[in-house]
Amino acid sequence: MSDDLPPELRLRLRLYLPGGLMLGPGKADLLEGIAETGSIAAAGRRMGMSYKRAWSLVEEMNAAFTAPLVASARGGAGGGGAHLTAEGQSVLTRYRALIAATLQAGADDIAAITALLRPKA
Amino acid sequence: MSDDLPPELRLRLRLYLPGGLMLGPGKADLLEGIAETGSIAAAGRRMGMSYKRAWSLVEEMNAAFTAPLVASARGGAGGGGAHLTAEGQSVLTRYRALIAATLQAGADDIAAITALLRPKA
Numbered sequence: 001m002s003d004d005l006p007p008e009l010r011l012r013l014r015l016y017l018p019g020g021l022m023l024g025p026g027k028a029d030l031l032e033g034i035a036e037t038g039s040i041a042a043a044g045r046r047m048g049m050s051y052k053r054a055w056s057l058v059e060e061m062n063a064a065f066t067a068p069l070v071a072s073a074r075g076g077a078g079g080g081g082a083h084l085t086a087e088g089q090s091v092l093t094r095y096r097a098l099i100a101a102t103l104q105a106g107a108d109d110i111a112a113i114t115a116l117l118r119p120k121a
Numbered sequence: 122m123s124d125d126l127p128p129e130l131r132l133r134l135r136l137y138l139p140g141g142l143m144l145g146p147g148k149a150d151l152l153e154g155i156a157e158t159g160s161i162a163a164a165g166r167r168m169g170m171s172y173k174r175a176w177s178l179v180e181e182m183n184a185a186f187t188a189p190l191v192a193s194a195r196g197g198a199g200g201g202g203a204h205l206t207a208e209g210q211s212v213l214t215r216y217r218a219l220i221a222a223t224l225q226a227g228a229d230d231i232a233a234i235t236a237l238l239r240p241k242a
Contacts, residue, residue: 006139006172006222008139009136009138009139010136010137011134011135011136011137012134012135013131013133013134013135013138013223014130014132014134015130015131015132015231015234016130016131016133017130017234018129018130018235018241019238019239019241021238023234028181029240030171042217045229060122060188063239064238064239065133065237065238065239066237066238066239066240067135067237070211087237090233091234091237092216094220094230094231094233095150095215095230095234096233097227097230098223098225100148100224100226101183101223101226101227101230102134102222102227104226105222105223105225105226106218106219106222106223106226109213109215109218109219109222110136110179110219112215113136113138113144113212114138114139116187116188116211116212117138117139117140117185117186117187118140118185118187118210119174120140120152
């Protein structure tokens with residue numbers, strides 16, 4: 001019944017991991033932005049996030065995992081570059097897969113809830 | 122691989138439904154509390170939520186669905202009673218089933234993420 005999911009539906013999923021890290025859409029989008037822009041600052045900027053905030057989230061993630069998720073060359077005129085490590089790519093891919101699994105395995109439940117909604121005026 | 126999920130792991134899932142209602146753990150817990158206590162006030166109280174806030178959430182949910190999720194007898198000395206309608210029970214059951222489906226279908230993804238975590242000191 002996946003095809004019946006209304007396009008306006010959005011799902012946000014937060015994982016509270018053992019050890020205390022919360023992994024949710026913000027950190028996932030930040031990781032994706034770093035992979036796409038090659039820069040922590042640029043990734044944060046396109047999310048409307050300060051440089052300091054973006055760095056803080058990266059440091060939080062890097063500290064929580066055995067290997068850092070983001071490798072970066074801090075400093076330099078351009079602020080250095082950044083990229084996802086294999087572990088960072090893995091965490092991002094698995095998080096996205098978890099959302100996809102939810103939408104697929106939960107399609108009937110979501111459809112049952114939306115079927116009870118008041119039709120839009 | 123569901124058995125491999127660490128017990129300390131928690132998952133919070135928010136559905137942003139067509140029409141604008143957000144359905145998440147707070148509203149689900151409130152519905153469950155109403156079913157268990159027979160009272161909107163008591164359900165809110167055990168979540169540390171004000172009577173006004175609990176009523177506001179119930180009214181928001183009732184307005185979003187074709188049929189109300191909570192039926193209540195407002196007023197009276199004891200504040201009247203409340204119970205879930207069939208639709209309210211259905212929405213709650215489906216929301217809980219969606220979480221269960223996520224944990225089951227996403228077990229491998231969750232396990233892959235947690236396997237990369239730094240072991241606790």
